[in-house]
Amino acid sequence: MISRKGQISMEVLIILSILIIGGIIFGLYYINHINKNIKETDNTGGVGVIVDDFVNTMNETEFTVTITSPENNETFTEEENISFTTTPAGNSGTVSCVWSSNISGQISQNCNFFNNLAQGIHTITVTATDGSGKTATDSITITVEEE
Numbered sequence: 001m002i003s004r005k006g007q008i009s010m011e012v013l014i015i016l017s018i019l020i021i022g023g024i025i026f027g028l029y030y031i032n033h034i035n036k037n038i039k040e041t042d043n044t045g046g047v048g049v050i051v052d053d054f055v056n057t058m059n060e061t062e063f064t065v066t067i068t069s070p071e072n073n074e075t076f077t078e079e080e081n082i083s084f085t086t087t088p089a090g091n092s093g094t095v096s097c098v099w100s101s102n103i104s105g106q107i108s109q110n111c112n113f114f115n116n117l118a119q120g121i122h123t124i125t126v127t128a129t130d131g132s133g134k135t136a137t138d139s140i141t142i143t144v145e146e147e
Contacts, residue, residue: 063090065097065128065136072140077147081114084101086138095133100125117144 012036069085076082088095088111097111107115111128125139 045099062106063092063128063130063136063140064088065095065126067124067126067138067140069144070124070140073142075143075145076117077145079116080117080144081116082142083112083114083125084108084124085112086128088128088136089128091128091130092134095128095130097126099127100127106130118146119146 066087066089067085068087068127069083070076084099084107086097095111097109098106099108099110099113100106103120104117104122107117107124111126121141121143123139123141125137127137129135129136
């Protein structure tokens with residue numbers, strides 16, 4: 001015959017065993033469920049792709065370009081040669097530039113050059129491309145008046 005203390009000990013051991021086995025089964029189910037969701041999300045371009053994009057972005061340097069000349073809102077005359085210069089940053093390899101004006105269209109394919117422009121208020125945009133194919137843009141507004 002089992003004593004009262006022995007019976008309580010056996011009951012406690014049985015309850016603990018059930019809780020431990022239940023925890024293991026639930027843990028395995030939960031981990032399997034998470035793995036299944038990650039695989040499904042990866043196949044649909046979700047979380048796995050976002051994580052990969054974030055890691056790739058952290059490994060890349062941002063490519064920027066800044067128009068250093070002329071200054072924004074500067075005024076020139078029609079016959080004046082204007083100095084156009086850029087400062088690219090974070091570039092990989094050789095940088096190529098295309099400059100355009102909302103009035104004159106494309107005005108150069110050099111990153112730094114001199115040019116005179118037609119009369120009017122120009123929005124000048126430079127689009128720079130680095131050696132790895134990353135692009136960056138910057139814009140300013142200048143006024144060209146009659147001489």
